[in-house]
Amino acid sequence: MELNEVLNNQQLCEVFLCAPQGGMRKSNRTNSLTLISDKTKLYDDRVVGDVYHYTGMGQSGDQKMSGQNLTLAESYQNGVEIHFFEVLTSREYTYRGQVQLAGKPYKTEQKDRNGRQRLVWIFPLRLQNSKATFTTLYKMTDDEPELQEDILIIQQVENMSIEQTEKERLIKSRIGQGKFKKLLIQRECKCALCGVSDSRMLIASHIKPWSISTNEERVDVNNGLLLCPNHDNMFDKKLISFNKDGEIIISTSVDATDRLFMNINSKMRVVLTEKQQSYMEEHYRSLI
Numbered sequence: 608m609e610l611n612e613v614l615n616n617q618q619l620c621e622v623f624l625c626a627p628q629g630g631m632r633k634s635n636r637t638n639s640l641t642l643i644s645d646k647t648k649l650y651d652d653r654v655v656g657d658v659y660h661y662t663g664m665g666q667s668g669d670q671k672m673s674g675q676n677l678t679l680a681e682s683y684q685n686g687v688e689i690h691f692f693e694v695l696t697s698r699e700y701t702y703r704g705q706v707q708l709a710g711k712p713y714k715t716e717q718k719d720r721n722g723r724q725r726l727v728w729i730f731p732l733r734l735q736n737s738k739a740t741f742t743t744l745y746k747m748t749d750d751e752p753e754l755q756e757d758i759l760i761i762q763q764v765e766n767m768s769i770e771q772t773e774k775e776r777l778i779k780s781r782i783g784q785g786k787f788k789k790l791l792i793q794r795e796c797k798c799a800l801c802g803v804s805d806s807r808m809l810i811a812s813h814i815k816p817w818s819i820s821t822n823e824e825r826v827d828v829n830n831g832l833l834l835c836p837n838h839d840n841m842f843d844k845k846l847i848s849f850n851k852d853g854e855i856i857i858s859t860s861v862d863a864t865d866r867l868f869m870n871i872n873s874k875m876r877v878v879l880t881e882k883q884q885s886y887m888e889e890h891y892r893s894l895i
């Protein structure tokens with residue numbers, strides 16, 4: 608099977624001889640475990656650098672280290688082949704290749720399908736093919752030409768003889784729905800701070816402000832943070848920022864009541880890639 612090949616569920620089952628449902632599908636006949644990261648579902652899977660932080664199995668209540676989760680945890684010694692798929696659009700399974708554990712599974716908290724906070728197991732995964740990373744795989748899917756198109760649009764508008772604010776508005780509206788947001792949604796899939804995941808409401812926010820970014824920085828997905836309208840508003844106004852460890856820093860000028868209504872608290876944190884961190888430094892320093 609080719610990397611980035613898209614299968615439907617039936618084809619997937621035929622290749623791996625596995626069950627037609629579930630996010631982790633064990634097949635004794637092919638001695639394989641097929642992992643599916645479904646971005647259209649509630650799991651909070653993330654790519655940080657070259658490592659995919661994959662949420663284990665179990666949709667409600669605390670997840671247990673048993674069954675498929677245990678098979679994956681022991682995959683470095685049980686000889687089971689681990690194959691990895693991502694679902695970005697309902698019913699389309701994109702093959703990312705064979706993976707292996709990149710570190711020890713760890714526990715964290717996520718909301719379950721009933722909105723209750725619960726413990727989940729996260730499995731850090733890396734592609735087995737040492738030449739490929741998740742990031743290069745995403746790039747292979749025709750992103751580059753579209754980014755070049757975005758840069759072209761920016762250049763065209765920049766050359767027009769209109770007010771700077773008008774230029775900004777025009778560029779943002781023309782590429783706002785473009786590749787930058789698409790890539791960011793592919794990587795983050797929901798507001799970095801809360802659960803809002805409807806792409807119609809999500810805003811692809813620039814960490815380094817648009818107005819002072821170079822054209823390349825304007826379309827660099829690492830200069831992006833996916834946020835819901837409320838959290839984008841606070842981030843944009845520099846009422847919240849994030850330190851090196853991704854921990855939220857809230858402006859002291861925001862009072863307790865507004866913090867509550869805006870759904871933020873000092874315990875929140877986001878996962879930032881190294882490049883996002885470097886864009887964030889300046890933002891963090893300019894917190895009001």
Ligand SMILES: [Zn+2]
Nearest residue numbers: 798801835838
């Ligand atoms: Zn939010």
